[in-house]
Amino acid sequence: MKGNKDIPSKFKRNIVQVSEAQKLIFKHIQNGNIEKIPLIESLGRRLAQDFIAPIDLPHFRRSGMDGYAIRSIDTKGLSSSNPMILEVIETIPSGKVPSQSISAKQAARIMTGAMLPDGADAVIMFEMTEEFIENGKKYIRIKREINKKQNVTNIGEEVESGTHLMNRGRKIGIGEIALLATYGFHIVEVYKKPAVAIIATGSELQDIQEPLEMGKIRNSNSSMIASLIIEAGGNPIWIDKLPDDLNIAKNKILELLETVDIVITTGGVSVGDYDIMFDFFQQWKAGEMLFNKVAMRPGSPTTVGIFQNHFLFALSGNPGACFVGFELFIRPVLKGMQGCDRLYPDTFIAYLEEDFTKVNAFQRFIRAKSRIDHGSVYVKPIGEDKSSVMVSIKDANCLIVIPAGGQGLSKGDKVKVIRLKELE
Numbered sequence: 001m002k003g004n005k006d007i008p009s010k011f012k013r014n015i016v017q018v019s020e021a022q023k024l025i026f027k028h029i030q031n032g033n034i035e036k037i038p039l040i041e042s043l044g045r046r047l048a049q050d051f052i053a054p055i056d057l058p059h060f061r062r063s064g065m066d067g068y069a070i071r072s073i074d075t076k077g078l079s080s081s082n083p084m085i086l087e088v089i090e091t092i093p094s095g096k097v098p099s100q101s102i103s104a105k106q107a108a109r110i111m112t113g114a115m116l117p118d119g120a121d122a123v124i125m126f127e128m129t130e131e132f133i134e135n136g137k138k139y140i141r142i143k144r145e146i147n148k149k150q151n152v153t154n155i156g157e158e159v160e161s162g163t164h165l166m167n168r169g170r171k172i173g174i175g176e177i178a179l180l181a182t183y184g185f186h187i188v189e190v191y192k193k194p195a196v197a198i199i200a201t202g203s204e205l206q207d208i209q210e211p212l213e214m215g216k217i218r219n220s221n222s223s224m225i226a227s228l229i230i231e232a233g234g235n236p237i238w239i240d241k242l243p244d245d246l247n248i249a250k251n252k253i254l255e256l257l258e259t260v261d262i263v264i265t266t267g268g269v270s271v272g273d274y275d276i277m278f279d280f281f282q283q284w285k286a287g288e289m290l291f292n293k294v295a296m297r298p299g300s301p302t303t304v305g306i307f308q309n310h311f312l313f314a315l316s317g318n319p320g321a322c323f324v325g326f327e328l329f330i331r332p333v334l335k336g337m338q339g340c341d342r343l344y345p346d347t348f349i350a351y352l353e354e355d356f357t358k359v360n361a362f363q364r365f366i367r368a369k370s371r372i373d374h375g376s377v378y379v380k381p382i383g384e385d386k387s388s389v390m391v392s393i394k395d396a397n398c399l400i401v402i403p404a405g406g407q408g409l410s411k412g413d414k415v416k417v418i419r420l421k422e423l424e
C-alpha cells in the first residue's frame with residue numbers, strides 16, 4: 001500500500017535539541033497566583049515577594065553573656081595587682097528595659113540576651129569578676145582590661161534594616177522559616193502550588209492494588225510522577241490511567257487542560273499502532289505543539305504542547321524516559337511558576353568511574369550515583385542504562401550527560417553531571 005502524503009507520518013517529526021526544547025518550553029512559563037498561608041505550613045513553598053529586613057536585627061544592644069554591663073574605659077590598665085571596684089546598680093533580665101544608665105565606676109548585672117543599659121559598652125562574664133556586698137550594697141572587683149564591645153551585639157549587627165535578604169521565588173527552608181518568624185511573619189505570601197493532572201495511557205496498565213495479570217503491568221509512572229510533582233512544589237490533583245483509546249484520551253486531556261496548569265501524559269507517544277499521542281497532537285487545533293521529538297536518550301519521542309499557557313507534556317511511557325523527561329522539562333516549569341528564575345538543573349563536573357562505550361547519535365542522560373572521595377567527585381552509571389529500566393531510579397542521585405557523537409568515554413574522563421537533589 002502506498003503511503004498517503006496527506007496523512008502525517010508518525011515517523012516524520014519536528015526534532016529539537018534538549019537545550020532548544022527547554023527554551024521553547026521555558027518562554028511560556030508565567031508566575032502562578034499567590035496565596036497567604038501560615039508560616040508553619042510554608043516549608044518547601046516559594047516566597048511570592050522579595051524580602052527586605054523591616055527592622056534592625058537585633059533592634060537593641062544585646063548582651064552575649066551572663067555578666068556585668070560596664071564601661072570599658074573603667075577597666076583601662078587593670079590587672080591582678082591593680083584591680084578596680086564597681087558598684088552594681090541593678091539587675092537586668094532578658095526582656096526588660098534597663099532603668100538606669102551606667103556612670104563611671106558602675107556596673108549592672110545582666111543576662112544573656114538582655115538589653116544593655118545606656119553608658120555601658122561591654123559585658124564582663126561573671127567568671128571574671130569577684131562579687132561582694134558591703135553595707136548592703138553590691139560590688140564587683142575586676143582585675144583585667146575589657147575591650148569596648150566585648151560580649152555586646154550592636155543594633156543591626158546581624159542584619160541592618162533595609163537589607164535585601166531573600167528573593168521572590170526562593171524556596172522556604174529551615175533558615176528561611178527562622179528568619180520569617182524572627183520578623184513576625186506568621187502568615188507568608190507564597191506562590192500557589194501549580195495544579196497538575198497525570199494521565200497514564202496504556203491498556204496494559206493495572207492499578208497498583210490489583211493482582212497482576214499475565215502480560216500486564218502495574219502503573220508505576222503515575223505514582224512516580226505524582227511524587228516528583230509534590231517534591232517540586234506542585235499539587236497532583238487528578239491522577240488516573242486511560243486505555244489506548246484516542247477519543248477517551250482526547251476528551252479527558254482537553255477537559256483537564258481547561259482546569260489545571262499542567263497535564264502530563266505518560267506512554268503512547270512513540271510510533272506503535274496503539275500510540276495515540278501523535279494523533280492527538282495532529283488533531284489538536286486549540287493548542288500549539290512545540291516539538292514532538294527531542295535529540296536525547298531516553299525520552300526521544302517526548303512531545304510538548306501549550307494551550308493558553310497551560311502545558312501538555314506527553315512523556316514516554318518507559319519509566320526511565322519518563323523520569324528524565326520530568327527532570328529536564330517539567331521540574332523547571334514547576335519552579336518557574338513558583339517564581340524561581342533559576343530554571344535549569346544544577347550541573348557539576350565529575351570523573352567517570354567506568355568506561356562508557358556506547359556511541360550516541362543523541363545526547364544521553366544516564367541515571368547515576370555520584371560520590372566524593374578525597375575532595376574529588378566520581379560518578380558511576382547504575383546498571384544497564386535502558387529507557388525501560390525503572391529499578392535504577394531509586395539509587396540515582398544524578399544524571400551523567402553524555403554528548404552526542406564521539407567514540408564513547410573512558411574511565412577517568414571528566415563528564416558533566418546533573419544534580420537530582422536540589423540544593424538551594
Ligand SMILES: Nc1nc2c(c(=O)[nH]1)N[C@H]1C(S)=C(S)[C@@H](COP(=O)(O)OP(=O)(O)OC[C@H]3O[C@@H](n4cnc5c(N)ncnc54)[C@H](O)[C@@H]3O)O[C@H]1N2
Binds near residue numbers: 218268
Ligand atoms: N519502531 C520504533 N519503536 C520505538 C521507538 C522508535 O523510534 N521506533 N522509540 C522507542 C523509544 S526511544 C521509546 S522511549 C518508547 C516510547 O514509548 P511510548 O512513549 O510510546 O510508551 P508506550 O509504548 O506506551 O510504553 C513503553 C513502555 O513503557 C511501559 N509503560 C507505559 N506506561 C507505563 C506506566 N504508567 N507505568 C509503567 N510502565 C509503563 C509500557 O508497558 C512499555 O513497556 O518507544 C520505543 N519504541
Ligand code: MOO
Binds near residue numbers: 296300316
Ligand atoms: O527515547 Mo527512548 O526513551 O530511548 O527508549
Ligand SMILES: [Mg+2]
Binds near residue numbers: 267269270271272275
Ligand atoms: Mg509506544
